[in-house]
Each structure stands twice: as structure tokens, then as C-alpha cells.
Amino acid sequence: xxxxxxxxxxxxxxxxxxxxxxxxxxxxxxxxxxxxxxxxxxxxxxxxxxxxxxxxxxxxxxxxxxxxxxxxxxxxxxxxxxxxxxxxxxxxxxxxxxxxxxxxxxxxxxxxxxxxxxxxxxxxxxxxxxxxxxxxxxxxxxxxxxxxxxxxxxxxxxxxxxxxxxxxxxxxxxxxxxxxxxxxxxxxxxxxxxxxxxxxxxxxxxxxxxxxxxxxxxxxxxxxxxxxxxxxxxxxxxxxxxxxxxxxxxxxxxxxxxxxxxxxxxxxxxxxxxxxxxxxxxxxxxxxxxxxxxxxxxxxxxxxxxxxxxxxxxxxxxxxxxxxxxxxxxxxxxxxxxxxxxxxxxxxxxxxxxx
Amino acid sequence: xxxxxxxxxxxxxxxxxxxxxxxxxxxxxxxxxxxxxxxxxxxxxxxxxxxxxxxxxxxxxxxxxxxxxxxxxxxxxxxxxxxxxxxxxxxxxxxxxxxxxxxxxxxxxxxxxxxxxxxxxxxxxxxxxxxxxxxxxxxxxxxxxxxxxxxxxxxxxxxxxxxxxxxxxxxxxxxxxxxxxxxxxxxxxxxxxxxxxxxxxxxxxxxxxxxxxxxxxxxxxxxxxxxxxxxxxxxxxxxxxxxxxxxxxxxxxxxxxxxxxxxxxxxxxxxxxxxxxxxxxxxxxxxxxxxxxxxxxxxxxxxxxxxxxxxxxxxxxxxxxxxxxxxxxxxxxxxxxxxxxxxxxxxxxxxxxxx
Ligand SMILES: Cc1ncc(COP(=O)(O)O)c(C=O)c1O
Ligand SMILES: Cc1ncc(COP(=O)(O)O)c(C=O)c1O
Numbered sequence: 001x002x003x004x005x006x007x008x009x010x011x012x013x014x015x016x017x018x019x020x021x022x023x024x025x026x027x028x029x030x031x032x033x034x035x036x037x038x039x040x041x042x043x044x045x046x047x048x049x050x051x052x053x054x055x056x057x058x059x060x061x062x063x064x065x066x067x068x069x070x071x072x073x074x075x076x077x078x079x080x081x082x083x084x085x086x087x088x089x090x091x092x093x094x095x096x097x098x099x100x101x102x103x104x105x106x107x108x109x110x111x112x113x114x115x116x117x118x119x120x121x122x123x124x125x126x127x128x129x130x131x132x133x134x135x136x137x138x139x140x141x142x143x144x145x146x147x148x149x150x151x152x153x154x155x156x157x158x159x160x161x162x163x164x165x166x167x168x169x170x171x172x173x174x175x176x177x178x179x180x181x182x183x184x185x186x187x188x189x190x191x192x193x194x195x196x197x198x199x200x201x202x203x204x205x206x207x208x209x210x211x212x213x214x215x216x217x218x219x220x221x222x223x224x225x226x227x228x229x230x231x232x233x234x235x236x237x238x239x240x241x242x243x244x245x246x247x248x249x250x251x252x253x254x255x256x257x258x259x260x261x262x263x264x265x266x267x268x269x270x271x272x273x274x275x276x277x278x279x280x281x282x283x284x285x286x287x288x289x290x291x292x293x294x295x296x297x298x299x300x301x302x303x304x305x306x307x308x309x310x311x312x313x314x315x316x317x318x319x320x321x322x323x324x325x326x327x328x329x330x331x332x333x334x335x336x337x338x339x340x341x342x343x344x345x346x347x348x349x350x351x352x353x354x355x
Numbered sequence: 356x357x358x359x360x361x362x363x364x365x366x367x368x369x370x371x372x373x374x375x376x377x378x379x380x381x382x383x384x385x386x387x388x389x390x391x392x393x394x395x396x397x398x399x400x401x402x403x404x405x406x407x408x409x410x411x412x413x414x415x416x417x418x419x420x421x422x423x424x425x426x427x428x429x430x431x432x433x434x435x436x437x438x439x440x441x442x443x444x445x446x447x448x449x450x451x452x453x454x455x456x457x458x459x460x461x462x463x464x465x466x467x468x469x470x471x472x473x474x475x476x477x478x479x480x481x482x483x484x485x486x487x488x489x490x491x492x493x494x495x496x497x498x499x500x501x502x503x504x505x506x507x508x509x510x511x512x513x514x515x516x517x518x519x520x521x522x523x524x525x526x527x528x529x530x531x532x533x534x535x536x537x538x539x540x541x542x543x544x545x546x547x548x549x550x551x552x553x554x555x556x557x558x559x560x561x562x563x564x565x566x567x568x569x570x571x572x573x574x575x576x577x578x579x580x581x582x583x584x585x586x587x588x589x590x591x592x593x594x595x596x597x598x599x600x601x602x603x604x605x606x607x608x609x610x611x612x613x614x615x616x617x618x619x620x621x622x623x624x625x626x627x628x629x630x631x632x633x634x635x636x637x638x639x640x641x642x643x644x645x646x647x648x649x650x651x652x653x654x655x656x657x658x659x660x661x662x663x664x665x666x667x668x669x670x671x672x673x674x675x676x677x678x679x680x681x682x683x684x685x686x687x688x689x690x691x692x693x694x695x696x697x698x699x700x701x702x703x704x705x706x707x708x709x710x
């Protein structure tokens with residue numbers, strides 16, 4: 001695959017920075033965008049050289065396939081700044097690898113890893129002042145690829161756009177969430193695209209999530225689409241359950257995204273002496289555990305929220321509360337992972353990358 | 356819901372028509388576009404008035420949700436012109452109704468029917484010279500809605516664009532196709548969005564279809580994602596099977612699109628004295644019928660190709676040919692439906708709409 005160094009990337013800077021117009025003490029998630037973005041076009045059978053340009057509108061033909069056939073994939077990552085203004089990423093090579101796994105499944109040409117990594121480094125160099133430092137905040141990074149090629153024929157496009165945009169962001173969720181175990185709607189099929197970060201997976205979640213919200217829940221726990229007997233993900237996060245002192249999470253599959261937070265948590269938990277089990281978790285087991293008091297915790301895990309504690313779940317019209325724990329695994333593991341991400345502690349795993 | 360008449364639609368015409376640059380005797384499918392398009396924005400909580408503007412590029416922010424979360428739906432229809440330059444649509448009310456069924460599932464605000472129908476009529480009035488008349492050709496009509504609202508939060512957008520673009524088109528497929536019965540990849544989940552014309556459904560089909568093409572097939576026959584025992588659709592078409600003199604097709608479900616061609620064929624077949632059965636069709640039944648000679652025909656049915664005959668199928672490494680029939684139901688029904696669509700015969704069903 002093509003190589004490239006950071007210095008080879010053509011940069012066009014914006015005339016005036018928007019940074020002074022942003023209230024960094026009051027950031028929502030992914031609502032304001034940094035001054036620049038990386039863009040890279042696939043055309044004539046290959047990915048062209050990436051460039052950095054001012055963040056701004058895209059122009060597309062109405063027949064661009066993104067509008068018709070949902071050919072799009074994305075990643076989600078974060079950049080952190082420590083007290084000395086050093087900038088860090090967390091396991092970024094896993095994001096580019098997963099982007100290319102998604103690309104293959106969505107019939108999108110794979111991107112040279114160097115275009116992604118060197119492009120991202122150059123972008124962060126330029127926009128490093130946009131990385132917020134307040135606790136819980138970070139620069140959210142959104143790499144994405146979509147079909148820009150034209151035509152109404154339902155077949156892969158011949159042109160694509162890869163973009164990295166960044167957004168200084170506060171916390172994704174505030175506080176604990178109540179979830180609904182979903183038995184009618186599903187997120188993904190066996191042999192489908194659930195393991196890929198494909199745009200279409202998310203649009204399909206909105207309506208069932210809205211129905212859950214109307215009932216007073218904030219998120220949906222997805223179950224397998226065949227039997228609805230097993231819990232699979234929590235909204236757009238992997239899901240963990242603590243029964244007594246064992247932390248359980250479902251194995252990844254073609255329906256479940258191989259989350260970077262999830263696998264980091266599994267490793268950290270082991271190191272912290274927390275027993276983990278990767279196995280399918282039945283809804284009935286969860287209900288049983290909630291009833292007999294052995295269900296101690298439940299949380300979602302993903303880049304945006306890191307760990308998102310769940311205060312209770314609804315199932316078939318009944319609500320089950322999960323009582324507060326003094327020694328919360330979720331809190332403990334979140335502290336560990338955030339400390340590594342933000343360079344507040346040693347990183348024996350080599351996960352943190354200084355850029 | 357909002358009302359509107361054709362004459363209330365604001366029209367901005369293009370300065371010079373492109374029509375003379377188009378070779379109408381040699382049209383591909385959905386590759387060239389007529390002079391104008393209808394556009395309509397959803398913002399501030401409602402669909403604004405539709406307008407007709409010159410067909411041309413759209414401008415969107417990089418954070419528009421269409422690029423990230425696949426929130427998009429579409430329809431496919433055709434306009435035909437008869438010898439007296441009268442213009443006809445085929446069951447267009449079913450398209451607007453289905454568009455709104457898709458909208459609901461994808462958490463997209465439903466569109467007032469009048470905006471669709473009156474907008475389309477006004478557009479066809481203006482661009483009627485773009486409707487080709489050669490046999491097998493038509494003006495392909497592509498209504499679509501996508502999320503233009505901004506933000507990286509995985510939730511429904513607050514702004515959408517509805518567009519109708521049209522493309523003078525030749526036949527979608529040429530000749531018979533060989534199909535592969537797919538047992539690994541799936542198109543849709545139980546409780547998923549397969550019944551909706553959601554963009555993401557199509558992107559997910561591209562890679563498995565490419566694998567089938569690499570093996571010498573042109574299309575995939577999708578099976579249910581749970582057992583892979585039942586045939587469900589043929590690529591982006593409904594699928595029909597003729598065993599002896601009975602025409603079979605699967606019932607629609609939340610995994611299978613409720614095709615307008617499919618239901619028209621079922622009605623026409625009855626009227627032609629062809630026995631039909633709407634029931635699940637097992638792959639094993641198909642293989643058995645192919646072996647004992649009772650499998651007489653197989654075809655896909657959809658707006659783009661109308662009826663697309665299948666010459667044989669592959670299953671688990673074995674190829675099964677379907678011999679040519681003298682009295683082909685597929686051909687007979689295609690003739691009937693096209694005759695109605697193009698005003699060459701009476702339309703006892705009220706399916707044809709003169710615009
Ligand atoms: C469906 C889904 N599951 C899980 C995750 C968590 O993955 P990661 O920890 O890599 O962010 C994500 C992305 O955030 C996701 O979209
Ligand atoms: C998945 C799928 N199935 C079936 C059909 C056929 O539907 P219709 O006959 O309404 O065009 C389509 C659309 O053409 C489709 O996209």
C-alpha cells in the first residue's frame with residue numbers, strides 16, 4: 001500500500017480561525033468543528049493524495065451514491081492533551097484497521113494506512129489548540145468514507161471521499177441511563193453488516209430508540225435478531241454486565257462491533273484482578289440476577305462515552321433497578337482507561353500514541 | 356397533512372437544456388439526468404414548499420448526518436409516454452405511501468403526499484421531452500430523502516432534503532441472469548429495515564454480490580438470515596418461482612420489500628388464469644424441483660427491470676439450469692404489465708395514472 005509522510009501532505013489553512021468564537025467551558029458532543037479537515041478522494045481506481053483544507057461544505061451531485069445506497073463507513077476516536085500540551089491518541093491503529101474491515105464489507109476500496117495516520121497527525125498538528133483539556137472533554141475525531149460516485153444503478157460507486165473532521169466535545173451522556181431490552185426491532189442480521197461501522201446500522205437504530213425514549217428509557221439493549229434471547233449491544237456501545245464479582249460481555253460476531261473500549265476493558269479488568277467472562281448473556285439470566293440481587297452493575301462501553309453506567313432496565317413491561325455499588329467496576333475501569341488515555345499514568349500496554 | 360397544487364410550485368428553469376447532448380438511442384440505466392429536479396427541505400420542524408430547480412450539485416456540511424448515519428430512503432418509479440405524447444405513471448400512490456413507511460422506520464419525518472405527487476407532476480410537465488419512447492426504455496424517477504442536519508451525535512437529524520431527480524434510461528439488465536443462492540451473507544434482519552427502501556440495505560448487498568459475480572453469477576438470491584432455508588429476494592427484486600404451473604412467491608415481511616411489481620404480477624397472473632401461491636419457498640424445494648424437472652421458471656420482479664428472467668442458479672457449488680419455456684409466464688406477465696404501463700391496453704385495475 002501507498003506510503004506517505006506527514007510533511008508530504010498539502011495544507012491550505014483557513015484565513016481566520018473560528019476558535020475564539022467557541023465556548024470551551026460548555027461543549028456539547030460533536031456540535032462544533034475545528035478549523036480544518038483532511039480530505040482524500042478515491043478516483044481513477046486509486047486513493048489520491050490526502051490534503052488538509054479549511055473545514056467547510058462539500059459539493060456533490062444529486063446522483064452521488066451516498067444519497068441512494070448508503071455506502072458509507074466511519075470511525076470514532078479521541079485526542080487528549082496532557083498538562084504539558086502533549087497530544088495523545090488511543091490505539092489509533094485499531095481504528096484504521098477496523099475502518100478497512102468496514103470498507104471491505106461495504107465494497108469500499110481500502111485506504112492506505114499511512115494516508116489515515118499521517119493525515120491525522122498532520123491535522124492534529126495544525127488544530128492542536130482545539131483539543132479541550134477540561135475533565136471528560138476531548139477532541140472527538142471522525143474519520144469517514146462515503147460514495148461520491150454517481151449513478152442510479154445499485155452497484156458500488158467508482159469514486160469515494162475520505163474525510164477526517166474533528167470536534168471539541170464534552171461528555172456524550174450525562175449521568176446514568178435507563179435501558180430497554182428490545183425484543184422486536186434488531187440492529188443487525190446474521191451475515192449482515194453489524195460488525196462494520198456502516199452508516200446504515202445507525203439510522204436503523206433511531207426509530208426503536210425513539211420508541212424506547214417515549215417510554216422513559218434513554219437507550220436500547222439490542223438482542224440477537226433470531227431468538228431475542230441474548231443481549232448483544234447497548235445502543236451504539238458494547239455492553240458489560242457484572243454478576244456478583246464477574247464481569248460478562250458477549251463475544252463479538254458478525255452482528256456485534258469489535259469495540260476498542262470493550263477489548264481494552266477486558267484486558268484492564270484482568271490486570272485489576274477482576275474476573276471476566278466472554279460468553280453469550282441471556283436476557284433471562286439478567287432478569288434472574290436482577291431479581292436475586294446478583295446483578296451488581298451494567299454498563300455500555302465505547303469511545304464516545306468510554307463507560308456509560310446503566311441504572312436499570314426495562315423488560316416486558318417490568319422495570320429492574322440496579323442499585324449503586326460502593327466498589328463499582330465500571331467507575332474503577334473508567335478511571336484506569338482515562339488515566340492511560342490522558343497520560344496520567346504508565347501505559348504498560350503501548351496503547352497510547354503520542355503524536 | 357399539507358396540501359398543494361401543481362401550480363403553486365416555484366419553478367426556476369435552466370438556461371440551456373442539455374437534451375440535445377443525449378443519445379436517446381443508446382441509454383444506459385440511470386446515468387444521464389434530465390434538466391430539472393424537485394427539491395424540498397425539512398427544517399424548523401416542517402417540510403417547506405417544494406421547488407423545481409435546474410438539476411445540479413448539492414452543498415452539504417461534512418457533519419451532515421447522511422455521511423455518518425445512513426439516514427436515507429428512496430423510491431424507484433418510471434414514467435412512460437404513449438404514441439400521442441401522453442405521460443403515464445404506474446401506481447404512484449403506492450410509491451408515496453411506501454416512501455412514508457420507509458420514512459417512519461428510519462426516523463425521517465413523513466412527507467405530505469401532495470408535495471410528492473404535485474411536485475412530480477410539475478417536474479414531468481417541465482421535463483416531458485426527456486421521456487424516451489424506444490421499447491424497454493422509460494424515464495426512471497428517483498425520489499429520495501436524506502438527512503442534511505448536522506452533528507456527530509448518533510441521533511435523528513433535524514433537517515432533511517427530499518429530491519426527485521429523473522433519468523432517461525434503457526433496460527436495467529440485458530438478458531437472463533444466473534443467480535447464486537446465498538447462505539452466508541444476508542440482506543436484512545428480523546426486526547430490521549429490510550422492508551424499507553433504506554439506503555443502507557443496498558450498500559450491504561454490494562460485497563456479497565461482488566463475490567457472486569467473481570464466481571460467474573450476476574445476482575444473489577437472499578435467504579432468511581436465521582436458517583438460510585428460505586429464499587427471500589433476488590438482488591434488489593422480489594423473486595418468483597414457477598413449479599409446474601404454479602407461480603410461487605414469498606409473503607412480504609419485515610425482511611422483504613413489499614414490491615409494487617410483485618403485487619401487480621400476483622393480480623395479473625390470477626386474471627390470466629395462472630395459479631399463484633404466496634408462501635415461503637424452501638431452497639431444498641427449489642433444488643428438488645430443479646432436479647426432477649418441475650422447476651420451469653424463476654424471475655426477479657421490480658420497477659427497474661420489470662421482470663428479470665433467471666436462467667439458472669448455483670447452490671453449494673452445484674449449478675442448476677432452468678430450461679427455456681415455450682409458454683413463459685414471466686414473458687407473458689411482463690408483456691401484460693408493460694402494455695398497461697405504456698397505455699397499449701385497457702387498465703381494468705386503475706393502476707395507470709395520466710399526468
Ligand atoms: C455499534 C457499536 N458498538 C460498539 C462501539 C464501541 O466501539 P469503540 O469502543 O471502538 O468505540 C461502537 C462505536 O463506538 C459502535 O458503534
Ligand atoms: C429490495 C427490493 N425488493 C424488491 C423491489 C421491487 O419493488 P418494486 O416492484 O416496487 O420496484 C425493490 C425495488 O425495486 C427492492 O429494492
